[in-house]
Amino acid sequence: MGNPKAFLEIHRKEAGYRPVNDRIHDFGEVEQTLNTKDRQEQASRCMDCGVPFCHWACPLGNKDPEWNDALYHGEWETAYKLLKKTNPFPEFTGRICPALCEKACVLYHTTGEAVTNRENEAAIAERAFLEGYVTIENPQRNGKKVAVIGAGPAGLAAANELNLMGYSVTVFEKNEAAGGLLRYGIPNFKLNKAVIDRRIQVMEQEGVEFRYNSEISGESGISVISGDYDAIVIATGTPTARDLKAPGRELKGVHLALELLSQQNRVLAGMTFSDEERITARGKDVLVIGGGDTGSDCIGTAHRQGCKSVTQIEIMPKPPVGHNPNTPWPNWPVILKTTSSHEEGCTRRWNINTLEFLGKDGKVTGVKVQPIDWKPNPEGGRPLMIEAGEPEIIKAELVLLAMGFLKPEHPEYPENVFVCGDAANGASLVVRAIASGKQTAQKVDAFLKR
Numbered sequence: 001m002g003n004p005k006a007f008l009e010i011h012r013k014e015a016g017y018r019p020v021n022d023r024i025h026d027f028g029e030v031e032q033t034l035n036t037k038d039r040q041e042q043a044s045r046c047m048d049c050g051v052p053f054c055h056w057a058c059p060l061g062n063k064d065p066e067w068n069d070a071l072y073h074g075e076w077e078t079a080y081k082l083l084k085k086t087n088p089f090p091e092f093t094g095r096i097c098p099a100l101c102e103k104a105c106v107l108y109h110t111t112g113e114a115v116t117n118r119e120n121e122a123a124i125a126e127r128a129f130l131e132g133y134v135t136i137e138n139p140q141r142n143g144k145k146v147a148v149i150g151a152g153p154a155g156l157a158a159a160n161e162l163n164l165m166g167y168s169v170t171v172f173e174k175n176e177a178a179g180g181l182l183r184y185g186i187p188n189f190k191l192n193k194a195v196i197d198r199r200i201q202v203m204e205q206e207g208v209e210f211r212y213n214s215e216i217s218g219e220s221g222i223s224v225i226s227g228d229y230d231a232i233v234i235a236t237g238t239p240t241a242r243d244l245k246a247p248g249r250e251l252k253g254v255h256l257a258l259e260l261l262s263q264q265n266r267v268l269a270g271m272t273f274s275d276e277e278r279i280t281a282r283g284k285d286v287l288v289i290g291g292g293d294t295g296s297d298c299i300g301t302a303h304r305q306g307c308k309s310v311t312q313i314e315i316m317p318k319p320p321v322g323h324n325p326n327t328p329w330p331n332w333p334v335i336l337k338t339t340s341s342h343e344e345g346c347t348r349r350w351n352i353n354t355l356e357f358l359g360k361d362g363k364v365t366g367v368k369v370q371p372i373d374w375k376p377n378p379e380g381g382r383p384l385m386i387e388a389g390e391p392e393i394i395k396a397e398l399v400l401l402a403m404g405f406l407k408p409e410h411p412e413y414p415e416n417v418f419v420c421g422d423a424a425n426g427a428s429l430v431v432r433a434i435a436s437g438k439q440t441a442q443k444v445d446a447f448l449k450r
């Protein structure tokens, strides 16, 4: 710990976002960066606590106090080496991790001003690429082969770890490029796709083979490749989004969130779509159903496409603002979250149930909704939903369903087949997917060394 008084004298300083009126005209990353002096000063605020809860909260067990100290002293290469020990892709988490560590930070608990771990992580990763600390490893091959199915963060983490252990790794990916939801879910304004390409190039140079447009589906798909590999890792994510089977669902203009998000990301990558296929919010009133992060990404995308207005509705009650006694520190606080996309303009409503999609000439024109309330269930379990007011109509020419994903079910696979990431645990976070991929690589290694 370099400066024992820094946390008393220096306040948390975030780099912040580009101004709204600038950023909504493009899909460039919204987050800015601090200069080197400010960044090192922010790192100096880390107190290297006796019990560092940030380790505990980070699914990767990142050692934030260690690399914050190196960063404070301007030892960027050391900081990167410490970070790399636990996190193979800090350039991803540094941009889009919700920073579980920061909400567990002792400074968050005591002053509300956590150390800026996530931004520090991104700064270390970017400096490492810029100054050449990201070296190409040349692992000695051990003669065994592993197939990884799915090139999202879980599959990439498993492939990376196994490759560095000496296995010959082939990644089968059904899409035309790697990244999973990093590439085809998360908008470019949160994560520029060149950041993914840069990491894939490193992995390729280190020996990982990527086969794109290669779908390996179900037990039959696995049995086709199983003869060629000693072990198989399934990292196929959560392919099925939760749908809303209300009357009128078939109307044109009602889409799953990922239909919009993945298409927009592909358009930015240079792909073209016919007018018939193209989903756009341009000139439309947009309704997003689902109050979570995917819904928020739809809002930011709709703004950049030139929508007239955006409303986001959520069936659950509004979370508490600032503090939630049900999720005390150091747990992740379930509180109201306002994202950069919300800041760009949006009407947010809670306790709203969707009854019906309304339309004219086959196209959606609005959604009939019902204000509701929740009351405790006398028999225990899920609270009971009760009506609270008259049904109303929200005008919308584009409706986006952002209500989460179904957890996949898996058959009993042979003992050399392993499942990781969202495919194993249900929809979660990039940092958890990376951690799961790494842990699975260790299991594969233990299995193949029996």
Ligand SMILES: Cc1cc2nc3c(=O)[nH]c(=O)nc-3n(C[C@H](O)[C@H](O)[C@H](O)COP(=O)(O)OP(=O)(O)OC[C@H]3O[C@@H](n4cnc5c(N)ncnc54)[C@H](O)[C@@H]3O)c2cc1C
Binding pocket: 096, 097, 098, 149, 150, 151, 152, 153, 154, 155, 172, 173, 174, 175, 178, 179, 180, 181, 182, 185, 186, 187, 190, 214, 215, 216, 217, 218, 235, 236, 237, 238, 239, 261, 293, 294, 297, 420, 421, 422, 423, 427, 428, 429, 430, 431, 433
């Ligand atoms: C819109 C959106 C925004 C999000 N924003 C954030 C965020 O800001 N921060 C955060 O931490 N998390 C975020 N998440 C969650 C995060 O993206 C996921 O938890 C994470 O990507 C899961 O990683 P994964 O590798 O398990 O699965 P995925 O990322 O889903 O990757 C699975 C891969 O497997 C491939 N695949 C599937 N089936 C097959 C098959 N049969 N054969 C070959 N390949 C196949 C898919 O094409 C895909 O590339 C977001 C999710 C969404 C939907």
Ligand code: SF4
Binding pocket: 057, 058, 059, 060, 061, 062, 064, 087, 093, 094, 097, 098, 099, 100, 101, 102, 117, 118, 121, 431
């Ligand atoms: S990966 Fe996320 S939780 Fe872990 S140290 Fe980085 S920002 Fe914090």
